[in-house]
Amino acid sequence: MPSNSEAVLKRLANEALRVRRNVWRALHAAGAGHVGGSTSAADLLAALYFHYLNLRPEQPDWPDRDRFVLSKGHANAALVAVLAQAGFFPDSHLDEFYGYRTLMGMHPDIKLGGVEMSTGGLGHGLSVGVGMALGGRLQKRGFRTVVMLGDGELQEGSNWEAAMSAAHLKLADLTAIVDYNKIQQSGHVQDVLGLEPLADKWRAFGWSVRELDGHDMAQITAALDALPFAPDRPSLMIAHTVKGKGVSFAEDTHLWHQNTVGDEIYRKALDELGEPL
Template structure:
């Protein structure tokens, strides 16, 4: 997909996830909105995947370490054909596969995640396996910025650098808000880029809601031979919905009927604008 089509797709995924959360009356809204552009770039442009063969040995791997923001991922897996779109209506309902965190009973999910701090360690193992088996696939691991307070993240970071895993990409959804407020008030992270660099990673800092920047960063991997890459994706929590942007309350707030219609109208206008942009090009 060209970037104008990717932007339009991200707007549609945001509409889908809001509708899904509204119907289920539960979900992590803010973080799913902030990471939608990241996942759209990966699943529609960058990653080597085949929905018809979710266990294809040569596939790129995606690990949602930030497991609570799964809503955007469910919508993308449905849109890509890993699961039926109708199944989105079962989100968080009794007996569903589409629970509030990634569930590997669903095609396209590598591992159950949810307890923060585990995804990067698993991703290190996957990337190391690729190296030892002479496989060309890459491993992408999405983390939250609040998750950086977990000690296991930094153990995994050391291991990734030690084994020179240049097929590993860590991504931080740096929206600067977590469930209890600002990340810097809860547990100060800065200077975060310098910390990752000190742990031996090549750090690329971008606007994480800029599709061109995302595609360029991900497609450049391995950026530095022999080093894993950390993409610091500076995002806006609640991105795309004016009344939810940068509002901590929307970490897991569910839109009411009126808010849903307002949000869908905003996103529909954005979708139309990007579609027109693509036609002009």
């Protein structure tokens, strides 16, 4: 298993902390928003943008760039945070989240540099990712495509059509990551419409699967460095995460799937998260 140095892991953890602080900042500017699923995905996004994806922030439409689709588009605050940190646009944009006539909305807007797909209507990202990966193969460009899925989102049948197609097409350059925080908008996924045995289902659909702790940067980077997990299959990372990770009152509850973020709440959240290095 590849190992990354302590310095690399520390730098990535620091970027993840910055993502979390920027999520709360953006949602405080908005007055409300999707805290839970944005902060559960923070470590994964930091590792993708600062360790794995081959991108040129100064040239967002570079044809050979790796593609990333945030299919769970309600976590847009985390996406714009990591894009700002990576240099796609000025950091000050985060203070305009939900702003009138900005591209900083509740869900990703493809008009914003670095955003590959307008998502938010759940269950569509993986199908588009299949198309991107197939396009890359046909054009012999060699880029990688990564799609992040929510767990509640997997209740949409369209994901399974896409999963079946990706395996049939042997799209080894396609990776899906499930942000498996076990909670969706109205409660625990297991109670609403359960997914287990999740890894077995994906394997039965022809994918190569690895499970990991989605908050352990060593495990995340080791999994990314091992992609593709098989030479002729799409890869799935099931990342076990905690909804609302990093702030005690927001953790592991559907009440913080989406909620209001006033001044007092914001101050408490930043106090708990602590300062980045």
